[in-house]
Structure formats: C-alpha cells, structure tokens
Amino acid sequence: MRERGRAWIYTLLLTPAVFLAGFVGAEGYARFAHSAPSLRLALWGATPSREPLDPKDAFRSALAEIEAHFYGTPPPIDKLTYNSISGMLAATGDPYTRFMDPEAFRRMQEDTQGSFTGIGALLEDAPGGARIVRPLPNSPAEKAGLKAGDIIIAVDGKSLERVALEDAVRLIRGPQYTEVKLTIRRNGMEEPFTVTIRRDIVESPTVDVYLEDSENKIYRIWLQNFSEKAPALLDRALNEIKQNGARALILDLRANPGGLLESSIEVASRFIPPDQVVVSIVGREGLLGRRYTLRGRYRDLRIPMVVLINGGSASASEIVAGALRDHKVAPLIGEDSFGKGLVQTVSQTSHNTAVAITTAKYLTPNGTDLNAKVVDGKRVGGLKPDIEVKNPEDWRMTEEDKARDLQLKKALEVLREKLQATQPGEGVLRAQNDTEVNR
Amino acid sequence: MRTKVVRGGLRLLALAALFAGGWLTRNIVASYSERQDSALVVQRDFAPALADARAPMPRPKVSEPSMVELYYRVYSLVRDEYVEPVDTEKLTHGSLEALLASLNDPRSQFLRPEQREQLTRALQGEIEGIGATLTVVNRKTTLRVGNETTPLEQSLLQVVAVAPNSPAEKAGLKPGDFIDAIDGQWVISEDPYAEVVALQRLHSPREQIRQAGERARQRLQNSLTLSEAIQRLSQNPKNSQEAKPLQLTVKRGGQTLTLQVARATTKVRPLEYRLLERRWGYLRPHLLNAAASREFAQALRTLKQGGAKGLIIDLRGVAIGQQEPALQILSLLATKRQVALVEYREGKRYKKRPLILPTAPQPANLPIAVLVDRGTYNVAELTALAIRQTARARIFGMPTYGDASQTNLYQFRDGSGFTLTVGRYLGIDGTQFHQRGVQPDERVAAEPRMRGQLGGDPALERAVKWLSTQEKKS
Numbered sequence: 001m002r003e004r005g006r007a008w009i010y011t012l013l014l015t016p017a018v019f020l021a022g023f024v025g026a027e028g029y030a031r032f033a034h035s036a037p038s039l040r041l042a043l044w045g046a047t048p049s050r051e052p053l054d055p056k057d058a059f060r061s062a063l064a065e066i067e068a069h070f071y072g073t074p075p076p077i078d079k080l081t082y083n084s085i086s087g088m089l090a091a092t093g094d095p096y097t098r099f100m101d102p103e104a105f106r107r108m109q110e111d112t113q114g115s116f117t118g119i120g121a122l123l124e125d126a127p128g129g130a131r132i133v134r135p136l137p138n139s140p141a142e143k144a145g146l147k148a149g150d151i152i153i154a155v156d157g158k159s160l161e162r163v164a165l166e167d168a169v170r171l172i173r174g175p176q177y178t179e180v181k182l183t184i185r186r187n188g189m190e191e192p193f194t195v196t197i198r199r200d201i202v203e204s205p206t207v208d209v210y211l212e213d214s215e216n217k218i219y220r221i222w223l224q225n226f227s228e229k230a231p232a233l234l235d236r237a238l239n240e241i242k243q244n245g246a247r248a249l250i251l252d253l254r255a256n257p258g259g260l261l262e263s264s265i266e267v268a269s270r271f272i273p274p275d276q277v278v279v280s281i282v283g284r285e286g287l288l289g290r291r292y293t294l295r296g297r298y299r300d301l302r303i304p305m306v307v308l309i310n311g312g313s314a315s316a317s318e319i320v321a322g323a324l325r326d327h328k329v330a331p332l333i334g335e336d337s338f339g340k341g342l343v344q345t346v347s348q349t350s351h352n353t354a355v356a357i358t359t360a361k362y363l364t365p366n367g368t369d370l371n372a373k374v375v376d377g378k379r380v381g382g383l384k385p386d387i388e389v390k391n392p393e394d395w396r397m398t399e400e401d402k403a404r405d406l407q408l409k410k411a412l413e414v415l416r417e418k419l420q421a422t423q424p425g426e427g428v429l430r431a432q433n434d435t436e437v438n439r
Numbered sequence: 440m441r442t443k444v445v446r447g448g449l450r451l452l453a454l455a456a457l458f459a460g461g462w463l464t465r466n467i468v469a470s471y472s473e474r475q476d477s478a479l480v481v482q483r484d485f486a487p488a489l490a491d492a493r494a495p496m497p498r499p500k501v502s503e504p505s506m507v508e509l510y511y512r513v514y515s516l517v518r519d520e521y522v523e524p525v526d527t528e529k530l531t532h533g534s535l536e537a538l539l540a541s542l543n544d545p546r547s548q549f550l551r552p553e554q555r556e557q558l559t560r561a562l563q564g565e566i567e568g569i570g571a572t573l574t575v576v577n578r579k580t581t582l583r584v585g586n587e588t589t590p591l592e593q594s595l596l597q598v599v600a601v602a603p604n605s606p607a608e609k610a611g612l613k614p615g616d617f618i619d620a621i622d623g624q625w626v627i628s629e630d631p632y633a634e635v636v637a638l639q640r641l642h643s644p645r646e647q648i649r650q651a652g653e654r655a656r657q658r659l660q661n662s663l664t665l666s667e668a669i670q671r672l673s674q675n676p677k678n679s680q681e682a683k684p685l686q687l688t689v690k691r692g693g694q695t696l697t698l699q700v701a702r703a704t705t706k707v708r709p710l711e712y713r714l715l716e717r718r719w720g721y722l723r724p725h726l727l728n729a730a731a732s733r734e735f736a737q738a739l740r741t742l743k744q745g746g747a748k749g750l751i752i753d754l755r756g757v758a759i760g761q762q763e764p765a766l767q768i769l770s771l772l773a774t775k776r777q778v779a780l781v782e783y784r785e786g787k788r789y790k791k792r793p794l795i796l797p798t799a800p801q802p803a804n805l806p807i808a809v810l811v812d813r814g815t816y817n818v819a820e821l822t823a824l825a826i827r828q829t830a831r832a833r834i835f836g837m838p839t840y841g842d843a844s845q846t847n848l849y850q851f852r853d854g855s856g857f858t859l860t861v862g863r864y865l866g867i868d869g870t871q872f873h874q875r876g877v878q879p880d881e882r883v884a885a886e887p888r889m890r891g892q893l894g895g896d897p898a899l900e901r902a903v904k905w906l907s908t909q910e911k912k913s
Contacts, residue, residue, distance in 0.1 A: 051852040052852075052853055055527070056511045058531055059534060059538070062857065063506070063538065064501045065847075065849065066539075067502055069499065069859065069861045070542060070544075071784055071860045071861055071862050071863060073784070074542060075542070077503045077506050078506060080541055081507075083540075084510060084535070084541075085513050087533045087535075087536055088514065088517070088533050088534035091533025092529075099513065127632075127636075127648055128635075128639035153639075161636055187645065192642075284520075284521065284522055345520065349509055349516075350505060350508065353509065355513050355517075357517055358522045361522050
C-alpha cells in the first residue's frame with residue numbers, strides 16, 4: 001500500500017517535469033520545423049518555399065513598423081488603414097467594389113435618403129467646372145435663364161476648378177427653398193456672371209417623345225432614366241403615340257445611366273409578353289434568381305421597333321435592351337453599351353465606414369454577361385448592338401445636333417424598310433384599354 | 440503481479456498524457472503569440488533602425504488595433520462575397536502597396552516577390568534591365584501660361600547612376616538624366632491638365648482651352664505611371680518580342696536626347712584595385728555589399744604589402760549598397776568607432792544616435808583620397824563623409840547625389856516585402872547631406888577619359904598630387 005502510494009507521489013512529483021518536457025519538446029520541434037526552409041536553402045540552394053501571407057498579420061506588422069519607425073511623420077492610422085483598404089478593393093479591378101470612409105459613407109446616406117432638391121439641370125464634366133447639358137423644363141434652372149452649354153465655375157463662391165462633378169452636384173443640391181449662388185461662364189460673354197437660384201424639388205422628366213418621320217409616323221421615345229416614375233411616364237408616351245397613329249417606334253436608351261431594377265422590369269413588361277425572363281441574377285455560387293415580365297402590363301404594340309444604345313446606356317438600360325433583343329422584340333442599333341450589370345451590397349463596418357461589394361451580376365435572358373471588362377486599359381464588353389453605328393465623338397444629344405445623329409438616321413432607315421415590307425395599315429398601333437396599364 | 444503491470448501502465452499513460460498536455464499547451468500558447476509576430480522578417484543585411492545592429496529588433500505594436508480589425512473585416516467580406524472567386528494574394532498585395540504609397544516617400548515602397556528578388560539580386564551585383572539605379576525626384580516648379588505663372592508639382596524619374604558595363608552605360612545614359620518617355624510613352628510626371636486649368640483661370644479663348652485639353656488627354660492616353668516605368672526599365676525582356684532595345688527620351692540639362700537602351704543582366708564585379716605608380720593603392724568598389732567588403736579587406740592587405748603609401752577610394756557612381764558592408768569597410772579606414780549619426784523619429788520627436796562600427800577599427804594609417812561624383816548615392820555618400828571625418832582624408836570630385844535616407848528592407852513569408860525609410864544619416868558632427876550632397880574638398884568637374892588611369896582621370900590626378908604632399912609630411 002505504502003509502496004504504491006509512494007509510486008504515485010513520484011508520479012505526481014514528475015508531473016510538472018513531464019509537462020515541461022512536453023512543452024519544451026514542442027518548442028524545439030517547432031523551431032526545427034520553422035528553420036527547415038532556410039536549412040533547405042543552405043543545403044541545396046533551392047529557393048525558399050513561399051508560404052501564403054496571412055493578411056491580418058501582414059497588415060498589422062507593416063502598419064506597426066510604419067508607426068514606430070518611419071522617418072517622416074506618417075499619416076494618421078485611420079487614413080493609412082482607409083488607403084490600404086481602398087488599395088485592396090482596387091485589386092479586384094471592379095470600380096464599384098469600393099470603400100467608403102466616414103465622410104463618403106455619410107454622403108452616400110444623404111444621397112439616398114428622401115427626395116433631393118436642387119436647381120434641375122443635367123450636368124456634365126467640363127474643364128473648370130460643370131457644363132449644363134440642358135436645364136429641365138419648369139426647373140429653377142430654366143426659370144433663372146440658364147442655358148445648355150453654360151459652365152458653372154463656382155458655387156457660393158467656391159471654385160469648381162478642381163472639384164469632381166459628383167462633388168459639384170453635392171454643392172449645388174441642398175434643402176428646399178434655400179438659395180445657391182452660381183457663377184456662370186457663357187459662350188460669347190466676356191466675363192462670368194452670377195445668378196442666385198432658389199432650390200426646389202426637381203421633377204426630372206424621364207420620357208420625351210419625338211416625331212422623327214411624320215410621313216411614316218415614326219416616333220422616338222427617349223427614356224432618360226429608370227426612376228420610380230419612368231413606367232408611368234412611358235405609358236403616357238405610348239398612349240400619346242398610339243393616339244397619333246404611330247407606325248413604328250424607336251426606343252432610345254442612349255445616355256440612360258439606369259436606375260431601379262423594378263422600373264426596368266416594368267418597362268420590359270410593356271414590350272414583352274408576361275412570364276418571360278427579363279434578367280438572371282448570378283452570384284459566385286451560381287444562379288440567385290430570375291426576374292420575369294409582369295402580368296397585365298403588356299402593350300402588344302405590333303409595330304416595328306428598334307432600340308438605340310450607346311456607351312452611356314448602363315445598368316437598367318442594358319437589362320431592358322438585352323431582354324428586348326433576346327426576345328426578338330427589337331434589334332439594337334448604335335454603339336457598345338457601357339457594361340454595368342452588377343449588384344452591389346453595402347455593408348456597414350466599424351468606425352462609421354462601409355464597403356460596397358459587387359456580389360452578383362445580371363445576365364440577359366440568353367445568358368449574355370452585361371459587364372465590360374478592362375483589357376489592356378480599355379473597356380471591352382457591354383451589349384453589342386446588332387447594327388453598329390458610331391456617332392461623331394463630339395456629337396451631343398441635343399435637338400441642335402440632330403443632323404449628325406447617324407444612329408437615329410440608321411434607325412429610321414431600318415424602320416422605313418420594315419414598313420415598306422408590311423401592308424399599309426397593318427402596323428398601326430391599335431387602340432387598347434388604358435386602365436389596364438395605369439398603375 | 441498483473442495489477443502491478445496495470446498500475447505501471449496507468450502511470451505511464453498518465454505521464455504520456457501529461458507530456459502530450461505540455462506539448463499541446465505550448466502549441467496553443469505559441470499560436471497566440473505567433474499571431475503577433477510571424478508575418479514579417481527584417482532582412483539581416485539591413486541594419487535595424489533603432490537598436491545596435493546585433494540586438495534583437497523590438498516588435499512594435501499598432502496604436503489602434505481596431506483598425507486592423509476593420510481591415511480584416513473588409514478583407515473577409517470581399518473574399519467571401521465578391522461576385523467571382525478572389526485572388527486573395529492580390530488583395531493583400533494591393534493593400535500593402537497602397538499602404539506604403541500613402542507615405543509619399545520614393546524610398547518606402549511595397550515590393551512584389553519578383554521585385555524583391557530583383558532587389559536582392561541587384562544587391563548581390565546582378566542588375567536586371569537597363570542597369571541603372573533610378574529614383575523619383577519630387578520637385579516644385581512653376582508653369583508659365585501667357586503672362587502668368589502657376590505652381591506645378593512634378594515627380595520626375597531620374598537616373599542616379601549607371602552600373603559599369605551595363606546597357607545603360609553603353610547607350611550613354613548619365614547620372615542626373617531625367618527619363619521623360621519610354622518607347623514614346625510619356626512617364627507621368629505631373630498633372631497633364633495643369634495647363635488647361637491655368638488657361639481657364641486666365642479666361643483664355645475657348646478654342647485654346649479645348650486644344651490644351653485635347654493635348655492633355657492624348658498625353659495621358661499614351662502614358663506610363665512611374666512604377667510601370669521603373670518596372671519596365673528594371674526588368675529583362677520576358678520574350679523575344681520584348682527583346683528590342685527601349686527607346687528612351689531623356690532630358691539632360693536643356694537638351695532632349697533619344698537613346699536606344701537594351702535590357703540584360705549586368706554582372707557587377709564587387710571591387711577592382713591596383714597599385715598606381717607603385718605607391719598609391721587604388722580601390723574601386725562597384726557596390727557596397729558583403730562581397731565588396733570582403734574583397735576590400737583582402738585588397739587592402741595586398742596593397743599594403745605591395746608598399747602603398749596612400750589610398751585612393753573611388754566611390755564615383757556607387758549607388759548600390761548596404762549599411763553593414765559599408766561599416767565593415769569603414770572599420771578598415773576609420774580611426775574612431777563612431778563614424779556617423781542617424782536621426783530617427785521616436786513618437787513625435789526626432790532623436791540622434793551614433794552609428795557604431797561592429798568591430799573595433801583597425802585603421803590603415805595611410806592618407807586617404809576619396810573620389811566622388813553625383814552618382815555617389817546614399818550609403819556611398821555616407822561612407823565618403825565618414826572616411827573624411829574619421830581619418831586623414833580628403834574628398835575630390837563633384838558634390839554627391841544627396842540622399843541620406845536610411846532604409847530598411849522587410850520581407851514577408853510569401854516572398855514579397857517592402858522598403859521603409861527609417862532614418863537620416865548625418866556626419867558625426869551633425870553635417871546634413873540630404874538634398875545637398877557631400878561637398879568635395881577639391882572640386883574637379885572634368886570627366887575622366889579613362890577612369891582610374893593616371894593621364895586620363897583629372898580627379899584621380901589631383902588626388903595623387905595631394906597624397907604626395909601627405910607622404911612628405913609623414
């Protein structure tokens with residue numbers, strides 16, 4: 001009994017020693033294993049094996065070295081981190097996958113909340129400021145006498161010289177009924193002048209109707225975006241041309257940057273019979289879902305139709321154009337579309353930051369990937385038109401520059417040919433029950 | 440008997456379990472502590488920034504760990520949710536590249552594995568590409584438009600030095616040359632729209648602005664970023680299509696030259712030496728690396744045995760080097776153990792510490808003439824100044840380049856790495872040579888016809904003249 005007890009005592013006494021032996025043994029083994037690559041290098045002159053990098057470790061240690069030892073004064077640690085994250089996201093090659101620092105995230109929230117108020121003018125980048133493409137009808141800008149081609153060079157005295165268009169727009173927008181002072185440079189005027197405009201809620205028109213060929217009754221409907229109101233405005237336009245006895249239709253999606261997916265489904269449903277695929281949504285793991293044309297929206301036009309696209313047709317425009325083409329409703333005329341059929345998910349992260357990540361993409365019913373890829377610094381892809389027609393590079397989408405709109409000319413030519421091939425009267429848009437389509 | 444065996448077995452089992460427990464515990468402990476320090480290795484050849492060269496490098500900590508968490512959170516989101524499978528190495532490298540770039544210091548750069556290998560090979564004397572040491576010079580200048588001038592910031596790609604027998608040397612590229620374009624592609628050195636902006640401010644005619652805008656657009660369309668340009672110049676052709684020489688547009692003084700420069704590996708011998716006129720030991724290290732410092736010691740012995748009465752150390756065009764080998768060489772020449780100072784940042788304050796030789800100096804006890812020019816760069820400048828300040832020495836030639844950055848090279852486990860400026864070298868008396876260069880005691884502007892040959896090398900001749908006077912004195 002005693003002897004046995006002693007043996008157990010020995011064992012107990014041995015406990016820490018054995019435990020320690022295990023500990024030390026593991027340490028020794030780890031050191032040996034760790035030094036193995038360099039050992040190999042020394043013995044056989046092989047290149048050291050490349051172990052994958054733990055991103056967290058790598059970032060932490062580099063950041064710590066910079067903070068502790070960089071000779072110059074390093075930027076604050078949050079700036080260093082935000083820059084690093086932006087560099088990481090840029091490595092995806094996708095401009096829509098991006099990091100929003102607290103400032104950018106706050107602005108994004110402001111932009112998407114509630115209705116914005118502004119002066120009601122379409123702007124584009126111009127050297128030294130923002131050029132007014134055209135003031136919207138009945139907008140504060142139009143009432144103040146601003147004209148297409150005017151360049152806004154300062155907002156409330158702040159020069160736009162080195163301000164991105166996006167930021168210029170933010171400066172111009174503001175709460176309803178507040179005033180904004182714009183400094184304008186106008187062609188033919190020596191000195192810039194200043195106008196004060198009261199901001200108001202802007203009803204951006206979405207649909208314009210043009211009679212392009214009165215003899216053949218060919219109408220063009222220019223859909224400028226896919227806002228919430230776009231489908232209803234489209235209905236109004238379709239009623240108008242129907243009442244006027246349209247015989248052919250050009251659906252113009254040029255310079256349409258897109259908008260709501262819902263609106264694009266609505267728009268496609270006007271031209272494609274119900275329960276047909278408009279778009280497939282594909283994630284990394286495969287098909288996430290399909291969207292189909294809605295019931296009770298189909299207009300059954302039965303007149304020849306073409307769709308105009310160009311490099312400014314993006315996102316929802318491309319979904320509609322792709323669906324119309326794949327369902328053989330209308331051929332596409334013009335230039336390669338922009339190529340943005342991507343879905344971003346915005347995730348809020350710590351420190352009031354957020355990250356927008358492209359998590360899915362849209363495919364046309366036939367499975368065409370809408371997205372452009374950057375190959376050798378050039379964007380390649382987007383929707384390819386069935387009939388490629390390029391407009392002059394400095395062509396503007398204005399009434400004044402219509403003479404140089406070769407894409408429109410081609411569209412008219414194609415439709416006239418089709419009209420000649422059909423019997424007169426057959427192609428006239430038939431009367432239809434309007435209540436059915438009013439939302 | 441049986442119970443005894445069973446009990447013994449139990450004891451053994453218990454011990455085995457304990458041993459295993461110890462093993463496991465160590466690994467768990469290690470897995471926690473390793474997270475702190477596993478990723479980064481400071482290259483031994485480069486001196487640690489703070490401590491003595493031999494002391495272990497303290498592992499600094501990040502001041503705001505939640506930033507690392509944020510970084511990792513975004514990384515995980517992209518890795519898991521991006522629409523296509525992601526090359527995670529690209530993400531990590533992209534972020535580290537941006538991290539280092541945000542320091543806005545040409546000598547602090549992320550290095551992809553192949554770039555880091557290139558650098559390592561260059562330090563060993565195998566230089567790829569055109570065989571020139573390049574740097575980026577930030578410069579503030581003015582742009583003249585009409586009667587007005589506007590400030591303009593430039594980042595210019597400059598040749599620091601050309602390696603002996605390199606394609607760059609054969610093509611006639613010179614230290615100080617600015618490389619403006621490669622194969623007709625403009626190396627972006629300034630905002631091409633600066634002129635447009637200036638014209639607008641002057642309310643210039645619309646047509647003039649439009650033309651300037653068009654010029655800027657075309658310039659940018661056919662252009663290379665600085666890092667693309669450096670990459671192209673420091674890489675060998677990958678295939679026969681790329682094998683034809685690069686056409687470099689070079690600005691030198693007020694002239695613009697076009698040079699055809701091939702790309703191939705240049706092998707640089709560490710050192711050449713000989714006895715001139717049976718009295719003067721001439722030593723020319725082509726770079727300052729470990730091999731050069733070893734050969735320097737041998738050469739010095741040989742020259743002394745051969746009866747050298749004075750030394751000439753030719754550091755002209757020496758642009759590649761490391762601190763440790765330079766200190767090894769200095770320990771054969773300097774009479775003091777402290778040879779220079781390093782200024783470094785600690786928190787928000789700047790402090791100085793002495794640069795100390797690794798071993799006690801064994802001075803050659805001979806007068807030393809040092810030859811320098813504007814291609815004498817960084818560690819070589821430090822060496823020249825330290826010799827001058829700690830030995831009986833005099834400097835001949837032209838002011839040196841003027842880059843006193845002390846740079847560490849860090850290596851990650853995957854083969855990538857980065858360089859980081861961690862200090863600034865000063866003379867032992869506090870002399871600044873950053874952006875000023877080390878000033879020669881005797882200026883010799885004339886370029887050598889035959890380098891290292893008496894009768895063809897004016898700076899060398901002046902050095903020999905001075906050494907003769909020193910010989911008489913001693």
